[in-house]
Amino acid sequence: MLLGCIGDDFTGSSDLANTLSKQGMRVTQFSGVPQGAADPSVEAGIVALKSRSIPADEAIAQSLKALEWLKAQGCTQFLFKYCSTFDSTPEGNIGPVATALAEALNAEKVVVCPAFPGAGRTLYQGHLFVHDQLLNESGMEHHPLNPMTDADIRRWLARQTQLSVGHVGYEHVRQGATGIAAALDQANASGARLIVVDAVTDTDLIEIGTALDGLPLITGGSGIALGLPENFRRRGLLAGTGNKWTGVAGQSVVLSGSCSTATRGQVARHSQAGLPMFEIKADAAIAGQLEPKHIAQWALKQTKRPLIYSSADPQVVRQVQETYGRERAADAIEGLFGAIARELVAGGIGRLIVAGGETSGAVVESLTIEALEIGPEIAPGVPALLATSRDGDKLALALKSGNFGGPDFFADADSLLSP
Numbered sequence: 121m122l123l124g125c126i127g128d129d130f131t132g133s134s135d136l137a138n139t140l141s142k143q144g145m146r147v148t149q150f151s152g153v154p155q156g157a158a159d160p161s162v163e164a165g166i167v168a169l170k171s172r173s174i175p176a177d178e179a180i181a182q183s184l185k186a187l188e189w190l191k192a193q194g195c196t197q198f199l200f201k202y203c204s205t206f207d208s209t210p211e212g213n214i215g216p217v218a219t220a221l222a223e224a225l226n227a228e229k230v231v232v233c234p235a236f237p238g239a240g241r242t243l244y245q246g247h248l249f250v251h252d253q254l255l256n257e258s259g260m261e262h263h264p265l266n267p268m269t270d271a272d273i274r275r276w277l278a279r280q281t282q283l284s285v286g287h288v289g290y291e292h293v294r295q296g297a298t299g300i301a302a303a304l305d306q307a308n309a310s311g312a313r314l315i316v317v318d319a320v321t322d323t324d325l326i327e328i329g330t331a332l333d334g335l336p337l338i339t340g341g342s343g344i345a346l347g348l349p350e351n352f353r354r355r356g357l358l359a360g361t362g363n364k365w366t367g368v369a370g371q372s373v374v375l376s377g378s379c380s381t382a383t384r385g386q387v388a389r390h391s392q393a394g395l396p397m398f399e400i401k402a403d404a405a406i407a408g409q410l411e412p413k414h415i416a417q418w419a420l421k422q423t424k425r426p427l428i429y430s431s432a433d434p435q436v437v438r439q440v441q442e443t444y445g446r447e448r449a450a451d452a453i454e455g456l457f458g459a460i461a462r463e464l465v466a467g468g469i470g471r472l473i474v475a476g477g478e479t480s481g482a483v484v485e486s487l488t489i490e491a492l493e494i495g496p497e498i499a500p501g502v503p504a505l506l507a508t509s510r511d512g513d514k515l516a517l518a519l520k521s522g523n524f525g526g527p528d529f530f531a532d533a534d535s536l537l538s539p
């Protein structure tokens with residue numbers, strides 16, 4: 121294993137897996153820190169954690185454990201993947217985890233770059249944009265778990281870490297790899313250890329990737345990985361075989377716990393198409409009135425792709441959170457989705473499409489999936505995934521980040537996951 125990655129959620133990890141796989145690396149995504157050693161053919165290993173929205177000290181402990189395992193697999197470079205919308209609160213967890221990893225690796229110049237131009241996330245003058253809107257005006261200011269109320273990533277990060285935060289502006293990035301490397305040195309010479317780097321296009325990210333050759337720690341969205349495989353390829357370290365893929369037959373089900381704008385559009389499209397849908401009401405889930413077995417049985421009886429969803433408008437989510445507390449609501453709904461997924465898999469489904477990072481984490485953990493093979497891209501940032509149980513049963517999955525995918529994502533995913 122060459123490149124060791126730590127993802128702070130499951131959909132984000134598969135987003136990164138997609139980028140690395142498209143750039144020709146053999147990639148495996150692991151659910152949590154594996155017990156044993158990885159298959160020696162894996163070139164980039166991604167340990168997917170569910171550490172985005174847990175207390176910072178727990179996120180640090182899990183990330184350091186993942187780092188130790190990745191080191192033991194032989195990795196020489198490490199990447200901490202977080203969301204391209206920099207999902208975090210003033211307490212963390214991006215700053216605390218990046219700080220702990222930097223200390224553990226004695227990393228002096230640590231790039232911080234959430235940019236993902238393919239999904240409309242660009243970083244300019246230290247400010248993060250979602251398409252043509254500043255992050256804090258993009259809808260992310262209403263996020264149920266981490267409302268993003270400041271687009272200045274330097275300022276937001278500085279609230280989360282003791283390390284000094286620097287910046288490499290676009291005037292250096294546009295000079296290419298050599299200019300970027302010199303600007304990183306300069307920022308570090310002025311005392312900065314976490315260095316926010318502007319990036320507007322994929323070409324910028326490839327140049328940044330070239331400049332990062334040999335640095336122990338990199339942090340960012342999946343875009344920051346675009347230029348990294350080439351550094352290994354140049355040294356003749358990649359086998360060049362990529363990943364293989366076959367879809368899975370049988371029934372498919374969609375689970376959506378995401379309340380993001382894109383997901384709500386996909387839920388609306390599913391409804392317009394007249395496909396079967398079952399709404400999980402937060403109140404009923406929190407009161408323990410919903411029986412996972414019954415909901416799964418309803419889905420298993422459907423002949424067309426059913427959707428089970430708790431996705432709701434921001435004002436509905438706000439009301440639920442004010443009544444019950446954010447964590448209580450999230451735990452109840454995520455727990456329910458996990459339990460439904462177990463019943464569905466026991467019922468023999470072949471394909472499972474999950475919307476939402478936290479929801480996907482809850483589902484994959486509940487299914488005790490250890491490793492996921494990476495298949496072709498369904499939409500920018502979302503690959504097809506394949507899990508194989510100890511008995512050889514296959515489940516094809518799509519784990520979709522809240523704001524990813526076009527309105528027809530559920531249909532697109534289902535057809536790509538099919539044989």
Ligand SMILES: Nc1ncnc2c1ncn2[C@@H]1O[C@H](COP(=O)(O)OP(=O)(O)OP(=O)(O)O)[C@@H](O)[C@H]1O
Binds near residue numbers: 131401450479
């Ligand atoms: N109706 C609801 N009321 C309150 N909370 C909800 C409701 N539906 C879902 N949730 C919770 O909101 C959170 C949504 O987070 P999740 O990460 O799954 O989606 P997302 O934020 O859209 O996706 P991503 O993190 O990939 O951007 C989950 O913890 C989920 O349980």
Ligand SMILES: O=C(O)[C@@H](O)C(=O)CO
Binds near residue numbers: 129
């Ligand atoms: O970077 C992104 O936007 C996604 O991979 C993600 O992490 C959203 O949860």
